[in-house]
Amino acid sequence: MFKVHPVASDRLPQLLRAMPKAELHIHIEGSLEPEMIFALAQRNGVALPYASVEALRAAYAFTDLQSFLDIYYAGASVLLKEQDFYDMAWAYFEKAKADNVVRAELFFDPQTHTARGVSMETVITGLRRACTDAGTKLGISADLILCFLRHLSEDDAFATLEQALPFRDRFIGVGLDSSEVGHPPEKFTRVFGRCRELGLHLVAHAGEEGPPAYIWSALDLLKVQRIDHGVQSARDPALMARLAKERIPLTVCPLSNQKLCVFPDLKDHNLRQLLDAGLCVTINSDDPAYFGGYINDNFLQTFAALHLSTQDAWTLAHNSLQASFAPESEQRRWVHALKETFERFVEHD
Numbered sequence: 019m020f021k022v023h024p025v026a027s028d029r030l031p032q033l034l035r036a037m038p039k040a041e042l043h044i045h046i047e048g049s050l051e052p053e054m055i056f057a058l059a060q061r062n063g064v065a066l067p068y069a070s071v072e073a074l075r076a077a078y079a080f081t082d083l084q085s086f087l088d089i090y091y092a093g094a095s096v097l098l099k100e101q102d103f104y105d106m107a108w109a110y111f112e113k114a115k116a117d118n119v120v121r122a123e124l125f126f127d128p129q130t131h132t133a134r135g136v137s138m139e140t141v142i143t144g145l146r147r148a149c150t151d152a153g154t155k156l157g158i159s160a161d162l163i164l165c166f167l168r169h170l171s172e173d174d175a176f177a178t179l180e181q182a183l184p185f186r187d188r189f190i191g192v193g194l195d196s197s198e199v200g201h202p203p204e205k206f207t208r209v210f211g212r213c214r215e216l217g218l219h220l221v222a223h224a225g226e227e228g229p230p231a232y233i234w235s236a237l238d239l240l241k242v243q244r245i246d247h248g249v250q251s252a253r254d255p256a257l258m259a260r261l262a263k264e265r266i267p268l269t270v271c272p273l274s275n276q277k278l279c280v281f282p283d284l285k286d287h288n289l290r291q292l293l294d295a296g297l298c299v300t301i302n303s304d305d306p307a308y309f310g311g312y313i314n315d316n317f318l319q320t321f322a323a324l325h326l327s328t329q330d331a332w333t334l335a336h337n338s339l340q341a342s343f344a345p346e347s348e349q350r351r352w353v354h355a356l357k358e359t360f361e362r363f364v365e366h367d
């Protein structure tokens with residue numbers, strides 16, 4: 019492990035903001051800010067059940083995952099045209115740039131859109147164009163991960179995969195999201211097997227609200243390479259040992275966990291316990307427009323609540339770069355930049 023010199027506690031927030039990092043758990047539809055929801059609704063002539071931006075924001079008082087998902091899917095209903103998908107992703111990339119994100123792997127939920135008559139081509143083309151521009155105009159390496167909605171059937175997931183295959187070169191992997199409890203990973207074993215044959219990267223939400231058993235089955239049956247959330251693994255010592263030994267990355271989203279009442283107080287979040295057990299933990303934003311902060315807000319608030327150190331900052335940023343699906347040559351370049359950032363802060367301390 020790279021030993022870092024601690025920086026003064028009043029300079030730690032600045033270091034957290036400055037360090038190059040990868041965002042591996044962001045639902046692009048969850049980056050849709052209320053202002054953009056209203057602007058797109060007007061542009062597309064979509065009626066919203068909220069009178070104003072303020073009224074919509076006031077509805078963001080969630081009690082659990084489902085209470086959030088209901089509003090999140092309603093918000094996504096304003097997305098109709100290729101340009102809408104581009105504009106949404108571009109707005110995210112501008113925020114990511116300000117947070118020194120060098121690599122972003124964006125989840126998207128095509129079933130939310132195809133069910134409303136929007137074509138797969140419209141969704142993927144708009145998002146992919148924004149990813150390309152993120153690379154050329156902002157220097158952010160970006161790729162797409164198609165998520166299957168787990169409250170729908172495996173047949174529906176297979177049909178979605180079929181629709182996406184003409185655009186196989188425009189996304190790098192598949193994931194599994196939406197309502198977790200009652201929809202275990204094993205419901206999707208066959209479709210994930212097919213995606214594996216196609217050479218796609220595999221990830222799945224597991225252990226956000228659901229039990230450790232869902233993390234076991236995501237690993238053993240779906241054969242995922244990363245676990246999204248995974249915070250419930252702390253309830254199972256054997257699982258913790260396995261995650262540490264195999265260095266399976268967890269894409270943890272602290273502000274999401276707080277807002278969805280998984281850990282109602284950030285001070286009670288188990289991220290430090292996961293780190294101390296040697297797991298490959300990363301910090302991410304999940305649905306930043308809904309949960310009150312982008313990736314740097316997640317870093318800053320978590321570090322303040324859990325009294326994390328400069329060493330933890332290094333570990334979390336380094337983990338994120340290494341856990342990404344970017345080529346190793348790119349990862350090495352970012353790790354080098356990470357070292358330079360830490361050295362700059364120590365020198366001036």
Ligand code: HPA
Nearest residue numbers: 045195196197223304305
């Ligand atoms: N969990 C499951 N599904 C989701 C989430 C989440 O945190 N965000 C968007 N879809």
Ligand code: ZN
Nearest residue numbers: 045195246304
């Ligand atoms: Zn998520």
